[in-house]
Amino acid sequence: MASFSEIIGMDSIIDILKSSILSQKISHAYIFDGQAGMGKTMLAKALAKTLQCEEGETEACGLCISCRTFESGNHPDVFYVTTDKKSIGVDDIRDQVIKPMETRPYRYRYKIFIIGSADTMTAAAQNALLKTIEEPAAYGLFLLLSENYNAFLPTFLSRCAVFRMKPLPEEDIANYLTGKGIKEEQVRFYSGFSQGNIGKALRLASSQAFTEMRETVVSLAQALRRLDMPEIFARFHILEAYKEDIQELLDLFMLWYRDVIVMKETDNTRFLIQWDKKNEIYAEAQATDLSSLYRKFDAIWQAKRNLKQNGNFQLTLEMMLLSLGSG
Numbered sequence: 324m325a326s327f328s329e330i331i332g333m334d335s336i337i338d339i340l341k342s343s344i345l346s347q348k349i350s351h352a353y354i355f356d357g358q359a360g361m362g363k364t365m366l367a368k369a370l371a372k373t374l375q376c377e378e379g380e381t382e383a384c385g386l387c388i389s390c391r392t393f394e395s396g397n398h399p400d401v402f403y404v405t406t407d408k409k410s411i412g413v414d415d416i417r418d419q420v421i422k423p424m425e426t427r428p429y430r431y432r433y434k435i436f437i438i439g440s441a442d443t444m445t446a447a448a449q450n451a452l453l454k455t456i457e458e459p460a461a462y463g464l465f466l467l468l469s470e471n472y473n474a475f476l477p478t479f480l481s482r483c484a485v486f487r488m489k490p491l492p493e494e495d496i497a498n499y500l501t502g503k504g505i506k507e508e509q510v511r512f513y514s515g516f517s518q519g520n521i522g523k524a525l526r527l528a529s530s531q532a533f534t535e536m537r538e539t540v541v542s543l544a545q546a547l548r549r550l551d552m553p554e555i556f557a558r559f560h561i562l563e564a565y566k567e568d569i570q571e572l573l574d575l576f577m578l579w580y581r582d583v584i585v586m587k588e589t590d591n592t593r594f595l596i597q598w599d600k601k602n603e604i605y606a607e608a609q610a611t612d613l614s615s616l617y618r619k620f621d622a623i624w625q626a627k628r629n630l631k632q633n634g635n636f637q638l639t640l641e642m643m644l645l646s647l648g649s650g
């Protein structure tokens with residue numbers, strides 16, 4: 324359910340929005356900018372629902388007809404702008420925003436347009452929308468969600484109220500996951516690994532696929548040091564199966580070697596709070612010398628960088644596997 328009280332870690336943004344509602348100084352266009360999973364959609368929905376609510380002032384009541392139709396996804400005066408193309412073009416803006424804006428709201432105070440991936444709008448689309456934002460009908464409200472604030476034209480940005488979402492403190496995410504009944508050991512792992520992204524933490528914590536990915540990384544890392552070269556190359560197909568999530572998988576590899584290094588350097592398992600793999604880490608630390616562990620860690624980092632720069636997928640990962648396997 325979309326409501327301000329359900330959103331964590333955005334108190335300052337929500338306070339600003341609520342005081343704009345109270346002082347009737349709502350902007351006609353908002354940009355909520357941040358990584359996927361940071362809660363942009365949730366925030367836009369909570370704002371839209373609150374503004375259309377027939378009872379509540381700064382918090383949607385959840386009970387009125389407006390709130391109920393909003394939750395069902397059929398609110399007559401809230402529109403979700405979408406496209407099946409890679410970017411939002413001027414036609415999409417014309418058909419889904421400018422035309423509907425010509426008529427007054429069906430029943431409620433505003434006509435609200437929630438535009439996902441708004442940073443993919445072409446320059447022509449931004450200019451078309453800009454005209455509407457510059458001379459808005461009193462009922463027009465635009466909530467734009469973006470992952471790359473730099474993609475907007477300066478003239479466009481200057482007409483919008485921009486809120487940029489920051490990563491949450493690890494502790495906030497940990498508390499939230501604990502509240503969801505997730506075990507302490509896992510809470511520490513996921514809150515650390517998600518790097519302040521609450522959506523990512525929740526997705527990973529509830530994902531069987533991610534648990535399997537962790538198992539894959541641990542068993543592959545352990546196996547590699549015992550294999551000869553042809554066998555190492557043969558393991559490429561395991562990584563290939565994770566092609567879509569390869570950066571996440573490599574992050575896990577780095578986390579694994581980091582902890583083995585910590586184990587080796589400190590001889591202390593106290594720091595290894597985020598893995599339920601203390602025995603495996605201990606065995607790996609015993610078997611490998613420190614300089615070679617650092618070299619392996621570096622090889623993963625290089626592979627991550629190569630892939631980000633569109634390096635050859637197979638070649639990059641085979642070279643990495645070779646580095647992880649030797650010594």
Ligand SMILES: [Zn+2]
Nearest residue numbers: 376384387390
């Ligand atoms: Zn309501």
